[in-house]
Each structure stands twice: as C-alpha cells, then as structure tokens.
Amino acid sequence: MSNERFEADYLIETPISPQKAAEVMAGEQSSGTFVKIPGETPELKQRSAARIERLEIIETVAAPSLPGAIEISGGQVTHARVTLSWPLANIGPDLINLMATVSGNLFELREFSGLRILDIRLPDAFAAVYPGPKFAIEGTRRLTGVNRGPLIGTIVKPSVGFGSQETAALVGLLAEAGIDFIKDDELQANGPNCPFDERVEAVMRVINDHADKTGKKVMFAFNITGETDDMRRRHDLVLARGGTCVMASLNSVGLSAMIGLGRHTQLPIHGHRNGWGYLSRHPMLGWSYVAWSKFWRLAGSDHMHVNGLSNKFSESDESVMQSARSLLSPIFAHKPCISMPVFSSGQSAVQPPETYRQLGSADLIYAAGGGIMAHPDGPAAGVQGLREAWDAAIAGIDADEHAKNHPALAHALEAYRS
Amino acid sequence: MSNERFEADYLIETPISPQKAAEVMAGEQSSGTFVKIPGETPELKQRSAARIERLEIIETVAAPSLPGAIEISGGQVTHARVTLSWPLANIGPDLINLMATVSGNLFELREFSGLRILDIRLPDAFAAVYPGPKFAIEGTRRLTGVNRGPLIGTIVKPSVGFGSQETAALVGLLAEAGIDFIKDDELQANGPNCPFDERVEAVMRVINDHADKTGKKVMFAFNITGETDDMRRRHDLVLARGGTCVMASLNSVGLSAMIGLGRHTQLPIHGHRNGWGYLSRHPMLGWSYVAWSKFWRLAGSDHMHVNGLSNKFSESDESVMQSARSLLSPIFAHKPCISMPVFSSGQSAVQPPETYRQLGSADLIYAAGGGIMAHPDGPAAGVQGLREAWDAAIAGIDADEHAKNHPALAHALEAYRS
Numbered sequence: 001m002s003n004e005r006f007e008a009d010y011l012i013e014t015p016i017s018p019q020k021a022a023e024v025m026a027g028e029q030s031s032g033t034f035v036k037i038p039g040e041t042p043e044l045k046q047r048s049a050a051r052i053e054r055l056e057i058i059e060t061v062a063a064p065s066l067p068g069a070i071e072i073s074g075g076q077v078t079h080a081r082v083t084l085s086w087p088l089a090n091i092g093p094d095l096i097n098l099m100a101t102v103s104g105n106l107f108e109l110r111e112f113s114g115l116r117i118l119d120i121r122l123p124d125a126f127a128a129v130y131p132g133p134k135f136a137i138e139g140t141r142r143l144t145g146v147n148r149g150p151l152i153g154t155i156v157k158p159s160v161g162f163g164s165q166e167t168a169a170l171v172g173l174l175a176e177a178g179i180d181f182i183k184d185d186e187l188q189a190n191g192p193n194c195p196f197d198e199r200v201e202a203v204m205r206v207i208n209d210h211a212d213k214t215g216k217k218v219m220f221a222f223n224i225t226g227e228t229d230d231m232r233r234r235h236d237l238v239l240a241r242g243g244t245c246v247m248a249s250l251n252s253v254g255l256s257a258m259i260g261l262g263r264h265t266q267l268p269i270h271g272h273r274n275g276w277g278y279l280s281r282h283p284m285l286g287w288s289y290v291a292w293s294k295f296w297r298l299a300g301s302d303h304m305h306v307n308g309l310s311n312k313f314s315e316s317d318e319s320v321m322q323s324a325r326s327l328l329s330p331i332f333a334h335k336p337c338i339s340m341p342v343f344s345s346g347q348s349a350v351q352p353p354e355t356y357r358q359l360g361s362a363d364l365i366y367a368a369g370g371g372i373m374a375h376p377d378g379p380a381a382g383v384q385g386l387r388e389a390w391d392a393a394i395a396g397i398d399a400d401e402h403a404k405n406h407p408a409l410a411h412a413l414e415a416y417r418s
Numbered sequence: 419m420s421n422e423r424f425e426a427d428y429l430i431e432t433p434i435s436p437q438k439a440a441e442v443m444a445g446e447q448s449s450g451t452f453v454k455i456p457g458e459t460p461e462l463k464q465r466s467a468a469r470i471e472r473l474e475i476i477e478t479v480a481a482p483s484l485p486g487a488i489e490i491s492g493g494q495v496t497h498a499r500v501t502l503s504w505p506l507a508n509i510g511p512d513l514i515n516l517m518a519t520v521s522g523n524l525f526e527l528r529e530f531s532g533l534r535i536l537d538i539r540l541p542d543a544f545a546a547v548y549p550g551p552k553f554a555i556e557g558t559r560r561l562t563g564v565n566r567g568p569l570i571g572t573i574v575k576p577s578v579g580f581g582s583q584e585t586a587a588l589v590g591l592l593a594e595a596g597i598d599f600i601k602d603d604e605l606q607a608n609g610p611n612c613p614f615d616e617r618v619e620a621v622m623r624v625i626n627d628h629a630d631k632t633g634k635k636v637m638f639a640f641n642i643t644g645e646t647d648d649m650r651r652r653h654d655l656v657l658a659r660g661g662t663c664v665m666a667s668l669n670s671v672g673l674s675a676m677i678g679l680g681r682h683t684q685l686p687i688h689g690h691r692n693g694w695g696y697l698s699r700h701p702m703l704g705w706s707y708v709a710w711s712k713f714w715r716l717a718g719s720d721h722m723h724v725n726g727l728s729n730k731f732s733e734s735d736e737s738v739m740q741s742a743r744s745l746l747s748p749i750f751a752h753k754p755c756i757s758m759p760v761f762s763s764g765q766s767a768v769q770p771p772e773t774y775r776q777l778g779s780a781d782l783i784y785a786a787g788g789g790i791m792a793h794p795d796g797p798a799a800g801v802q803g804l805r806e807a808w809d810a811a812i813a814g815i816d817a818d819e820h821a822k823n824h825p826a827l828a829h830a831l832e833a834y835r836s
Contacts, residue, residue, distance in 0.1 A: 031576040048579035068732025097607045099670040107695025108731040158449040160508045161466035189515045252517040254672005277525025278704040286696045313526040314486025
C-alpha cells in the first residue's frame with residue numbers, strides 16, 4: 001500500500017451492479033457532486049478522488065438485509081467485498097476525520113441494502129501523530145508483576161449498589177484470594193452512592209495495604225468515564241494514590257476525548273466497549289471489531305474487551321477470536337499498537353484450553369465473575385483454579401489430567417461444566 | 419415521571435417471554451449478578467435496581483431480525499415496547515454515563531433478536547448540569563438577520579479538492595447569490611490541501627467584505643472536527659475573525675468533547691450526524707433519532723441534521739419528519755433545549771410546501787446543493803426560487819399559483835420536478 005493513501009475494506013450488499021455501487025461509495029466520500037460546480041476541474045477532482053482498489057463479488061441472495069434501498073424487480077441483491085483508497089492529503093493523518101471519511105454517509109445510501117466496514121489500513125504518518133498504547137502487554141505485566149500467563153481478573157459486582165466501603169471490602173476479599181486485576185463495572189463511574197474520589201481513596205487504601213504486606217499490587221481499573229477535564233483529574237487522583245489503571249467507556253466518551261486521555265495518561269487505559277452491539281450486531285451493517293478497534297488502539301487503549309468463548313452474549317466464538325487475534329496483530333511494522341485482549345462474560349476454568357489453542361498466546365486479561373466467586377471452595381480456589389487451567393493450557397497438558405493433582409481446578413471443572 | 423428516576427423506551431424483539439426479557443434488561447443494566455456476592459443484600463439491590471415501568475406487546479413474527487439470539491423451537495419472536503427506569507442516584511445527572519446505562523451491553527444479549535432505543539426522559543437535574551444549545555433558533559436568526567422563514571443554506575462542494583482560495587471564491591459567489599448559510603463539507607476539516615486556519619482567513623475576508631457592502635453577514639459553519647483542544651482553538655479563531663458558526667461531526671468527535679465544546683462555545687454549534695446510518699439503518703437495532711439527538715441537544719448542539727423529504731438516502735419521509743418534530747419539542751419544560759433542524763439531501767424548491775405542512779414551522783435551515791447551483795438561471799435565482807417556495811408555503815399559497823408571477827420559482831419547479 002502506498003504511504004500516500006489510506007484504505008478501507010467493506011462488505012456490501014447492493015441491488016445494482018457492484019461496480020456501480022462502489023463508484024457511488026467513492027464519489028460520496030470524496031469529490032463527488034451532483035451538479036457541476038464553478039471552479040471544479042478534472043485535475044482538481046482527480047487529485048482528491050477516492051479510488052476502487054479491489055472489488056470481489058461473493059454471491060447473490062434473494063432478499064435485501066436492510067430496508068430503504070433502491071428496489072429492483074426480482075429483489076435479488078449481490079454481496080461483494082470492496083476496497084477503497086483515498087489520498088492522505090484529503091484529511092492528513094487525522095483519526096477523527098478519518099472516521100467521517102471511511103464511514104460518513106455510506107450506510108444511508110439507497111444503493112446499498114447492507115454495508116459494513118471490515119478493516120482499515122493507514123500510512124505511517126498516522127503512527128507519528130497518535131500516542132498508541134503506552135503500556136500494552138509489557139507495561140501491564142510490569143505494573144502487576146505477572147510475568148507469564150494471563151492476568152486473572154474480575155469485575156466489581158453488583159454493577160451498582162455498593163458504596164465505597166462495600167467496594168473496598170470486596171476488593172480486599174479478592175486481593176486475599178490472589179487476584180491480579182479488578183475493574184469497576186461500566187455502570188459505576190461517579191454516582192452519588194459511590195462517588196469516584198471516595199472510591200479511589202477507599203479501594204487504594206486496601207490495595208496499598210495488601211501490596212505492603214504481600215509485595216503484590218492488584219491492578220484496579222477505575223472507571224473515569226466522564227468529561228475531558230474530569231477524566232484527566234480522575235486519572236491524576238488514581239496516579240497520586242498509587243493506582244495502576246484507569247478505565248473508560250469508549251463509545252460513551254468518544255474519540256476526541258479518548259485521544260486526549262491517551263496523550264495525558266501515565267497509566268494503562270482499560271478500554272471498555274459497552275454499546276458495541278449497536279455497532280455490530282447485524283452482520284450486514286456497521287463495524288467489524290477489527291476496523292473499529294484500530295481507532296481506539298491508535299488513541300491509546302492498552303486493554304480492549306473482546307468478549308469470550310461460550311459467552312453469555314450473542315457473539316459467536318469465531319468472532320471473539322477474530323477480535324482477539326486482531327489486537328495482537330501490528331497496525332504499523334515499526335509501531336505495532338498492540339492492545340491486550342480482555343476476555344470476559346461467562347468465563348471459568350472451562351474455556352482456557354480452547355482459548356489458548358485458538359489464540360496461541362496468553363498475553364491477555366482473563367476476567368471471570370461467577371467463575372471466581374461461585375467456586376465451591378470460595379474465591380481463592382476460584383482464582384487458583386483459573387491459574388491452574390491456564391498453566392495446563394500453556395503447557396499443553398489436558399485439563400482433566402492436570403486436575404488430578406490440582407483440586408482447585410478439579411472442583412472448578414466439576415462446578416462449571418455442569 | 420419522578421424527578422428521582424430517569425427512563426428509556428425500547429422496541430424489543432425476543433424469542434422468550436417479553437416480561438422475562440424485560441427483567442433481563444433491567445438486571446443487566448443495574449444490580450443484576452449471576453451469583454450471589456458477599457455484601458450484597460436485598461435492600462442494596464432494591465436501592466439501585468432498574469424497574470420495568472411499562473410493557474406492551476405489539477405482535478408475533480415468524481423469524482428473528484438479528485442473529486445470535488436464543489433459539490426456541492418454532493422460531494417465532496415477539497415484538498414489544500418496554501419502558502425501564504433507573505434511580506438517578508445510580509449515576510447522578512451524568513450524560514456520558516447515562517449512555518452506558520441506557521445502552522451498554524443490551525444490544526448483545528442473547529435474549530433479544532432485536533433491540534432499539536426509542537426515547538429517553540430525564541429528570542430536571544440534567545438541565546442544571548448541561549449547557550444545552552446557547553443559540554438555537556433565536557440566536558441563529560439574530561446572527562444572520564433572517565427574522566422569518568427558513569435560513570436558505572448550502573454546502574461547499576466538491577466535498578474535497580478545493581483549496582482555501584477556491585473555497586473563498588465559491589463563498590463569494592454564493593454570498594452574491596443571497597445565501598444565508600453555508601457549511602463546510604464533513605469531509606473537509608483541516609486537510610493539507612485546505613488547511614483550517616487558511617480557509618478561515620480566506621472565507622471570512624470574503625464574508626466580512628460582503629457584510630460591509632450589503633449589511634448581510636452570511637453564516638458559515640466551519641468544520642472544526644478534531645481533538646478537544648484543537649476544536650477550542652479553531653472555535654476561537656473563527657470567533658476572532660468575525661465568524662458566526664462552527665460545525666462538528668458528532669459521531670467522530672464523541673460526547674465528552676462535544677460537551678466540552680458546548681461549555682466553551684460563543685458561537686452556534688452545527689451538529690453533523692454523519693455516520694448516523696450505522697446507528698439506525700436496521701429498524702430493530704440501534705438508536706432512534708429522537709433518543710440519540712437528546713444527548714447532543716443537551717451537550718449544546720444548536721443545529722441538528724435531519725435529512726429531508728424525498729431525499730437521496732434510504733430514510734423514509736416519515737422518519738425525517740419525526741426527527742425534525744422531536745428537535746422542536748422541549749426536553750425540559752423550563753429548559754427546552756430546542757435545536758434548529760437542518761434539512762438537506764436532494765432538496766429544491768419542490769419540497770417546501772410538504773415540509774411546512776408536516777412540520778408546522780419554518781424555524782429551520784433548508785440546505786440545497788444542486789437545488790441552488792443547478793437552477794437554470796444561476797445560483798441567485800436558485801436562492802430566490804427557494805425563498806419564494808417557502809414564502810408561498812408559509813402563506814398557504816399553492817406553489818404553482820405563486821410561480822405565475824415569480825419566475826425564479828417557476829423555473830425551479832420546471833427544472834427540479836422533471
């Protein structure tokens with residue numbers, strides 16, 4: 001790919017000729033106009049035009065996925081894969097305006113009964129402008145002292161209802177249980193029942209005490225989701241109290257403020273994808289995780305949620321693994337912008353072998369709720385069982401074999417397989 | 419509605435009992451957990467729980483809209499309308515965390531094969547915290563001197579390709595033609611071919627000269643889309659040069675930075691909704707405009723795009739008018755947060771009568787591209803024809819009757835009806 005252009009791949013569904021449809025996309029998102037404008041010249045249009053780089057027809061199907069498209073008699077529509085490219089000079093290396101360029105009005109065009117962004121590829125100029133993850137895998141391991149295997153994590157539950165003291169008490173219990181990582185729930189940021197500053201004070205007291213006693217500092221991802229200046233201030237408070245992670249809801253905060261946080265941060269950013277379903281649930285609309293996550297990786301998200309195998313949500317295992325693998329694949333050769341995948345949702349000691357087999361890496365956060373708290377021998381055995389499950393997976397030992405002399409794993413498998 | 423709770427309405431599609439499905443929603447987005455947690459009490463759960471306020475079953479349909487839901491034999495799914503409420507104390511009056519609460523993980527739940535947010539209702543506490551539109555209709559009319567009827571507007575086209583001087587020359591031509599409002603294209607923010615600062619200098623020179631000569635200052639919405647601090651700086655430059663409007667791509671910038679801009683601004687904010695299709699194109703997924711636009715109205719968006727009747731996109735006229743009407747309906751009785759609707763996309767002298775009939779108001783921006791530039795007698799006649807079309811619509815005079823002694827309208831109707 002030229003370093004003077006950027007590219008985007010799309011899955012399209014169209015009632016018209018895919019070539020024509022791709023031309024409409026290119027026109028709409030660059031120099032297209034409906035009427036000739038004074039001052040417009042062929043040279044000027046050529047300089048800025050989007051280009052169709054590739055077009056591959058996949059299949060013809062009987063009925064449109066989305067309403068509102070042009071109606072052609074017969075009703076058949078064609079699926080195709082299209083790659084467009086744009087001159088970098090149209091926007092410069094500008095991630096925020098890139099979003100308007102690769103998505104913009106495309107999803108509303110009548111020439112399409114389906115349109116989904118599959119991937120983006122950016123020239124090196126973007127790498128120079130954006131911070132990218134400052135901590136990622138190595139920095140997260142350094143801060144937690146977990147040098148191999150996944151970080152075993154969990155979530156403060158109930159999502160809402162706990163005050164600061166109740167949250168701190170639960171954190172104490174989880175620290176005693178040997179946990180590496182805990183996150184606020186995305187529903188808990190700075191509510192009157194559990195104000196942010198108070199929560200930081202209470203939780204960090206427990207975490208620092210535990211670290212003084214044991215040498216192990218639990219990483220707590222404090223949910224700083226809020227306005228730009230509030231997020232900076234909250235980050236600074238976490239840092240001042242010895243905290244090691246901040247979390248933000250990416251879709252609620254938005255790209256401009258997340259880039260700002262990425263520039264400001266001295267702590268890993270735990271990027272929460274809540275809302276992801278409205279961007280992705282229909283397979284012929286919206287965003288693939290691969291394309292979407294690149295924006296947040298460049299903005300500086302050190303950890304990114306990917307759901308988990310056999311999760312409680314609607315996402316397929318195949319989609320989960322594609323997301324996780326993409327985070328571990330470099331965006332630029334000299335600046336990979338790797339984010340650490342966060343597995344969660346219905347995770348227990350059952351899924352590690354398959355997760356490791358499919359990902360080929362244990363550079364991840366493995367978050368379980370019931371998978372820890374509901375262990376028949378209590379939370380410490382819950383954490384222990386997860387570690388043993390991962391140890392076995394990484395060593396290539398069958399889980400049941402490993403369970404024979406590892407009772408925490410044995411009891412976990414009994415409990416969570418049923 | 420209680421001033422201690424906020425509410426959201428949803429359209430759902432579910433393979434299970436709608437009552438059960440609504441309970442899952444309420445649990446997921448408040449105090450639900452999968453296992454009993456130490457410290458959790460019934461009182462604590464009750465204090466924070468989301469509540470089902472209303473549930474209305476609509477119909478049963480034969481097949482699911484979205485993949486990934488629980489499969490029930492027979493495959494039938496039920497459509498229903500659900501209203502949930504939450505205690506304000508869960509999040510406080512916090513618009514950004516409101517988004518995580520009313521949307522969050524809901525769209526990914528396996529209990530749903532369709533889920534769309536239809537509306538939100540907020541207690542007065544939100545009105546006290548957020549700026550809302552500072553200019554809206556009255557401020558926009560004051561700055562443009564257009565005291566009645568719509569502002570006649572247009573868009574700089576081609577979207578990209580023009581440099582600053584070419585843009586300024588086009589603005590001069592449009593000012594001569596009598597235009598009230600011009601906006602940058604959403605693809606043009608600060609590209610190397612047309613840098614923002616240079617464009618402001620060149621365009622404002624033309625606009626100020628024209629204002630000195632004629633007393634009429636054209637409102638130009640400069641696209642300041644970018645990082646938080648860049649947007650502030652660009653706003654300040656526009657203000658310093660005598661400009662009267664700034665524009666931002668809402669979905670690219672995000673809520674945190676838009677709230678920040680809303681607090682900072684001394685100019686109307688022109689809110690561009692590009693990307694809207696990925697949030698809304700499937701009728702059983704994502705966001706209704708009514709719910710989505712309330713976030714941006716509270717954040718301070720003075721102008722909001724709504725598409726137009728008989729537009730070139732996939733949206734129905736019914737949906738367009740519902741959006742426009744919602745912007746003119748108050749959010750709070752004592753702080754209405756009205757945004758001025760911006761009609762665009764394939765608009766010409768043809769649509770005003772029906773637009774006015776359905777909206778019952780001319781407090782809007784009416785933006786046309788070809789509807790002005792392609793007028794057979796030139797752009798000045800294009801603007802004139804649009805004004806005459808609106809004059810007739812507002813006065814209740816039939817357009818063809820009015821055209822008899824208004825040649826600009828007559829020629830417009832001939833040209834654009836064909």
